[in-house]
Amino acid sequence: MSQSTRSTSGDPAASIRVEGLTKRFGSVVAVDSISFEVPSGRTVALLGGNGAGKTTTLSVLLGLLLPTSGRVEVLGRDMLRERYRVLPRMNFSSPYVDLPHRLTVEENLTVYAHLYGLTGYRRRIHALAEDLDLTRLLNRSSGGLSAGQKTRVALAKALLNEPEVLLLDEPTASLDPDTADWIRTYLERFRARTGATILLASHNMAEVERLCDGVLMMKAGRIVDRGAPAELLARYGRATLDEVFLDIARDRRAAAE
Numbered sequence: 107m108s109q110s111t112r113s114t115s116g117d118p119a120a121s122i123r124v125e126g127l128t129k130r131f132g133s134v135v136a137v138d139s140i141s142f143e144v145p146s147g148r149t150v151a152l153l154g155g156n157g158a159g160k161t162t163t164l165s166v167l168l169g170l171l172l173p174t175s176g177r178v179e180v181l182g183r184d185m186l187r188e189r190y191r192v193l194p195r196m197n198f199s200s201p202y203v204d205l206p207h208r209l210t211v212e213e214n215l216t217v218y219a220h221l222y223g224l225t226g227y228r229r230r231i232h233a234l235a236e237d238l239d240l241t242r243l244l245n246r247s248s249g250g251l252s253a254g255q256k257t258r259v260a261l262a263k264a265l266l267n268e269p270e271v272l273l274l275d276e277p278t279a280s281l282d283p284d285t286a287d288w289i290r291t292y293l294e295r296f297r298a299r300t301g302a303t304i305l306l307a308s309h310n311m312a313e314v315e316r317l318c319d320g321v322l323m324m325k326a327g328r329i330v331d332r333g334a335p336a337e338l339l340a341r342y343g344r345a346t347l348d349e350v351f352l353d354i355a356r357d358r359r360a361a362a363e
C-alpha cells in the first residue's frame with residue numbers, strides 16, 4: 107500500500123490524519139467511516155464520481171463542517187478542538203466560493219491578507235499577482251472576471267499565507283488546457299519550494315497522475331481503493347487512471363485480486 111495514502115497508523119510525519127470520519131446530512135451519509143493519512147510534503151488526490159464525498163471531506167478538514175463522528179487532525183492538532191491554532195497554517199481554494207463581486211481583485215486579496223493577519227501583505231499580493239499573471243487584473247472588479255481568471259485569483263488567495271497544508275477542490279476546473287497546465291506547473295513548483303502538503307479533489311486524471319504521489323478512490327462516501335498512481339495502474343492492469351476510475355465506478359475488480 108502506498109505510503110502516501112495508507113490508512114491511519116499514527117505516522118508522526120503525517121500532516122493530515124483522518125480516522126473513522128463519518129458525515130451525515132439527515133438520512134444522507136455523505137462520508138462513511140473513512141480513514142487516511144497524508145504524509146508531510148506529499149500531494150494526494152481524492153477521486154470519485156459526483157456525490158462521492160470529496161468536497162464534504164475537504165470541508166470537514168477545514169473545520170467548515172462538523173463531523174458526525176470520527177477524528178480529524180491537521181499538523182498534529184485536532185480540528186474539532188484546536189482549529190484556530192491550525193487555520194493560519196492552512197488554506198484552500200474551491201470553485202464553489204465566490205469573492206465579493208464589487209471589490210477589485212486587489213481589495214479582495216487585501217481583505218484576506220488582513221483576515222490572515224499578514225504583515226508586508228502589499229508586497230506579497232504583488233509578487234503573487236506577478237507569479238499568477240494577475241497584475242493586469244488587480245484593479246478589475248472581481249465580479250467581471252472570467253471563470254479561468256477567478257480560478258487564478260482564488261489560487262492567489264489560497265497562497266497568501268504560504269500555507270503548509272493546502273486543500274484544493276478541483277483546482278483546474280473551467281480552465282483551458284494551456285492555463286490548466288500552467289497552474290499544475292505552478293503547484294508543482296510551490297510544493298517543491300515550500301514542502302507544502304496538498305490534498306486535492308479532482309475529476310482530471312491526467313492532473314492526478316502528474317501531481318499526486320497518492321490517490322484515494324471514493325465511492326458513495328467510502329474509500330474503495332488507494333495507492334500511488336502507478337500501483338493502481340498495475341493493480342487494475344490499465345494504462346491510464348481514467349480506465350482505473352471507470353473500473354471502480356462500474357464495480358470491475360482489480361486485475362490483481
Ligand SMILES: Nc1ncnc2c1ncn2[C@@H]1O[C@H](COP(=O)(O)OP(=O)(O)OP(=O)(O)O)[C@@H](O)[C@H]1O
Pocket residue numbers: 131134135136137154155156157158159160161162163
Ligand atoms: N449540505 C448538504 N446537505 C445535504 N446533503 C449534502 C450536503 N452537502 C453534500 N451533501 C450530499 O452529500 C453527498 C456527497 O457530496 P459531496 O459534495 O461531498 O460530493 P463530491 O464528491 O464533492 O461531488 P462532486 O464531484 O459532484 O463535487 C452527496 O450525496 C450530496 O448530495
